Amino acid sequence: xTTDATPPSKLGSSFLNRFCKQSLLDSxxxxxxxxxxxxxxxxxxxxxxxxxxxxxxxxxxxVGAAWNRYPDAHSIELxxxxxxxxxxxxxxxxxxxxxxxxxxxxxxxxxxxxxxGLDPSFPVTKIQAGVHDLRFAAWPLDENFQFDLDKIPxxxxxxxxxxxxxxxxxxxxxxxxxxxxxxxxHPDSLFIADEAYAEFHDQDAKALLAxxxxxxxxRTLSKAWASAGLRFGYALGDPAIIxxxxxxxxxxxxxxxxxxxxxxxxxxxEIQTWSQSKVSSVKSLIKTFSGETAAIGTAAGWKVHPTAxxxxxxxxxxxxxxxxxxxxxxxxxxxxxxxxxxxxxxxxLRFSCGSPEQIDKALLALKAYVG
Ligand SMILES: Cc1ncc(COP(=O)(O)O)c(C=O)c1O
Numbered sequence: 001x002t003t004d005a006t007p008p009s010k011l012g013s014s015f016l017n018r019f020c021k022q023s024l025l026d027s028x029x030x031x032x033x034x035x036x037x038x039x040x041x042x043x044x045x046x047x048x049x050x051x052x053x054x055x056x057x058x059x060x061x062x063v064g065a066a067w068n069r070y071p072d073a074h075s076i077e078l079x080x081x082x083x084x085x086x087x088x089x090x091x092x093x094x095x096x097x098x099x100x101x102x103x104x105x106x107x108x109x110x111x112x113x114x115x116x117g118l119d120p121s122f123p124v125t126k127i128q129a130g131v132h133d134l135r136f137a138a139w140p141l142d143e144n145f146q147f148d149l150d151k152i153p154x155x156x157x158x159x160x161x162x163x164x165x166x167x168x169x170x171x172x173x174x175x176x177x178x179x180x181x182x183x184x185x186h187p188d189s190l191f192i193a194d195e196a197y198a199e200f201h202d203q204d205a206k207a208l209l210a211x212x213x214x215x216x217x218x219r220t221l222s223k224a225w226a227s228a229g230l231r232f233g234y235a236l237g238d239p240a241i242i243x244x245x246x247x248x249x250x251x252x253x254x255x256x257x258x259x260x261x262x263x264x265x266x267x268x269x270e271i272q273t274w275s276q277s278k279v280s281s282v283k284s285l286i287k288t289f290s291g292e293t294a295a296i297g298t299a300a301g302w303k304v305h306p307t308a309x310x311x312x313x314x315x316x317x318x319x320x321x322x323x324x325x326x327x328x329x330x331x332x333x334x335x336x337x338x339x340x341x342x343x344x345x346x347x348x349l350r351f352s353c354g355s356p357e358q359i360d361k362a363l364l365a366l367k368a369y370v371g
Contacts, residue, residue, distance in 0.1 A: 023133035030127055037335035039361055041352040044168065044197070044311045046226035048278055048355065054271045058261045065256050073251035078259050082234065085266035091239040092209070094246055096253045099196060099220040099233030100124045105248035106160065106216070106235075107132050110190055113158030120145075120342035122168045122194065138343070139163065145170035145305055145313065145344075149178055157188035164194040166201050169339045169350040171307025176203055183212040190241070191215045197309035199224035199279050200286075206236060213238035221262065223310060224279050230258040282310045286353045289362070293351070296366050311352040313339070319346045325369055332365040334358075 016025065033042065041047075049055075072078065075095050083090040096102050103125055107115065111134045117125045119138035129136040137153035139161075147163075155161060161182070165174040174193075183191055195217050198204035205217045216237035222228035232254060235245065254262075265271055290312040294304035301317035316325060322340045326349060329336055337350040354362060 021133050023130055027127055027130040030124060033335070033338070035330070035335055037330065038333035039354055039358045040335050041311075041354045041358065041362065042335045042337040042350075043228070044223060044309070044350075044352045045228050046223065046278060046282070046310070047353060047358060048226060050226060050271065051274060054264070054268065054274075057268075058264045061264065062257055062260045065260060067256065070252055071254065071256045071259055074246075074249075075254045075259060078254065078263055081263055081266040086236075088206075088236055089239070092236055092242055093234055094237075094242050094249065095232065095234045096249050097231045097233070097255070097258065098222065099194065099218045099235075101253070102218055102233055102235045102245075103162070103192075103194070104128050104132075105245055106162075106190075106192060107134060109245055109248045111160050114156050114160070116153055116155060116159055116161045118147075118163040118167060120170065120339075120345050121164050122196070123342070125162050125194075140343070141167075141170060141172065146172050147174045147178065149182070152182075155182075155186045155189050157186075159186075159189040160192060161186075161189055162192040162194065164196065165205075166197040166307070166309040168197065168309070169311065169313050169337065169342065169345070169348070171305060171309045171312055173201060173203075173308045176205065176208065179205060179215075180208065180212075183208065183215055187214055189214060192218060194218045196220045196223055200283055200310045201308040209236055209238070213241065216241065221265075225265065225275055226278065227261065227265075230261050232258045232262055282353045285356065285359060286310055286312060289351065289353060289359045292363050293366060296363065296370055300370050311350055313345075314349050314351060315347045316349070317347070322347060322349060325349060328369045329362070329365055332361070332368075334362050334365055 079093055079095055080090055082095065083093050107128050111132065114135045114137060115129045116137050116139050119126060119140060126136060139153060140151050142148040163174060191214055193205040193215065195204050205215060208215055209217060216235050218235050220233040221230055286307060290304050290307060293314060303315040305313040316322060322338065326338050339345045339348050339350045
């Protein structure tokens with residue numbers, strides 16, 4: 001097996017150089033620091049795992065399932081239960097292994113004209129647009145990392161406009177009134193609202209779907225549902241668009257384990273209540289965490305950006321401070337996300353919400369750094 005450390009074989013590199021698109025060779029691989037830490041607040045996950053009794057119930061169901069058999073190729077039963085849980089029509093729903101896999105389906109399916117992608121944002125869209133050799137135009141945020149409609153590149157008919165709201169890593173939001181204006185004025189383009197963090201905010205684009213067939217909402221179980229390990233996401237949108245998109249979904253995209261766990265979630269009121277209460281906790285904890293970080297860093301010239309999600313973005317005073325603070329936190333057992341490679345984010349680190357104890361420790365470490 002070839003690993004990253006294995007030099008490419010002669011045959012391999014000659015094949016790549018002669019037959020592979022330059023756009024692929026030029027594309028970076030999605031990267032993430034592979035450190036573990038006592039306080040892991042780097043991936044916008046929930047700080048709490050599912051309660052053990054519910055994990056055990058899912059495990060018992062899984063033991064009863066036939067592992068030698070393929071799961072349902074199109075997740076039909078699962079989709080019916082999820083659609084019922086979400087209060088949407090089954091034909092407006094597409095499920096797959098993680099919402100990032102749906103993003104790539106969208107690019108392959110509908111990305112032939114032009115991709116307009118928010119930048120800085122979740123990097124998968126831009127990377128995958130490059131991998132697929134698609135025309136990509138960046139939609140920049142304003143100097144305070146807020147959405148700015150005047151900065152959208154020309155939306156040609158047929159464009160795919162992809163934005164995360166709340167946006168990762170900035171936490172900023174595209175107001176629904178602005179989204180409505182865009183949808184009405186560009187009926188020939190498809191707008192993808194990546195709403196991975198919608199549950200932490202008090203508005204989402206779901207209400208607009210019935211009115212605007214040129215809108216899709218992408219959702220994930222990785223964040224508010226505390227289920228990143230399951231790899232499960234879904235898209236909501238116009239049934240005609242969803243039907244075409246389904247052709248890009250590989251059969252069996254949702255495996256037996258994920259299927260079992262998601263089905264359990266949709267049927268079990270207790271785990272749903274647990275999840276809702278955890279989302280409420282995060283909404284208040286992130287206010288405390290970001291507010292206290294701002295207070296700690298005032299004299300040091302730090303800026304904490306307002307957030308509608310389960311994380312916040314911190315700008316420190318100088319770019320040279322980014323690795324210093326990152327490493328200081330690491331030595332205190334705290335892993336945050338160094339996002340300084342992103343466009344305009346040279347002075348930034350991203351902090352996900354932790355448990356109250358984790359937040360207390362992180363705040364102590366921040367105080368120690370500032371001195
Ligand atoms: C905006 C945004 N969209 C999508 C994802 C990926 O979601 P999933 O785990 O469902 O692939 C993330 C993950 O961090 C994200 O920040």
